[in-house]
Amino acid sequence: MTNDQLTAIVLAGGKSRRMGRDKALIPIEDVPMLQRICQIAETCAEQVYIVTPWPERYQHLLLPKSQFIQELPLPDETGNESKTHGPLVGFAQGLTQVKTDWVLLLACDLPKLRVEVLQEWISRLQQVPEEAIAALVYRNNRWEPLCGFYRRRCLPELNKYIEQGGRSFQEWLKQYPVQVLPLVDQEMLFNFNSLI
Numbered sequence: 001m002t003n004d005q006l007t008a009i010v011l012a013g014g015k016s017r018r019m020g021r022d023k024a025l026i027p028i029e030d031v032p033m034l035q036r037i038c039q040i041a042e043t044c045a046e047q048v049y050i051v052t053p054w055p056e057r058y059q060h061l062l063l064p065k066s067q068f069i070q071e072l073p074l075p076d077e078t079g080n081e082s083k084t085h086g087p088l089v090g091f092a093q094g095l096t097q098v099k100t101d102w103v104l105l106l107a108c109d110l111p112k113l114r115v116e117v118l119q120e121w122i123s124r125l126q127q128v129p130e131e132a133i134a135a136l137v138y139r140n141n142r143w144e145p146l147c148g149f150y151r152r153r154c155l156p157e158l159n160k161y162i163e164q165g166g167r168s169f170q171e172w173l174k175q176y177p178v179q180v181l182p183l184v185d186q187e188m189l190f191n192f193n194s195l196i
């Protein structure tokens, strides 16, 4: 698969409640987390979208090939407009712009993410059975939804689930076949939620 057959979506819209400050801007080896993730994404995909409710916060980062998608507010359960609705809604909003059959979804807080592992996974995508809507790592009895691949065609089903009030990747994924990706280096999916 070539880079122009894959789009990447990077999510940067969390409230970082556990960390206490915006994880996207925390530097790892002097490079802010979001910039680092986008650089990796840019080596895998021609088009990289950053879905965020606050693009102005990240405008100063060096992201030559990435484009912002401003997340739109949705009314919450109480009828009030809320800026963020969690990663599933951010993903669905990004997916509306995608034109390729496969999309790589990434959280912005994966300091140990490795490009070679992503490349190896990408080389397997063409063999994923047609019925599988995603290809993800499975561990500790759950899918790792924020570092893996989805087929663009899952968007209508995803929107239906969200309209019904669903917000959980795990619950949504349970309804479909998903291809398991091998994870040799467990560390790679380490995400930081509090200072190490």
Ligand SMILES: Nc1nc2c(ncn2[C@@H]2O[C@H](COP(=O)(O)OP(=O)(O)OP(=O)(O)O)[C@@H](O)[C@H]2O)c(=O)[nH]1
Residues within 6 Å of the ligand: 011, 012, 013, 014, 015, 016, 017, 018, 019, 023, 051, 052, 053, 071, 083, 084, 085, 086, 087, 090, 091, 106, 107, 108, 109, 146, 191, 193
């Ligand atoms: N676009 C978007 N991204 C989100 C949203 N909520 C979480 N994310 C992203 O999803 C990834 C994983 O989220 P979490 O690890 O829960 O991060 P968080 O929500 O900022 O942190 P906590 O408040 O401690 O849960 C991170 O890359 C977040 O930026 C959202 O509402 N919109």
Ligand SMILES: [Mg+2]
Residues within 6 Å of the ligand: 014, 015
């Ligand atoms: Mg969260």
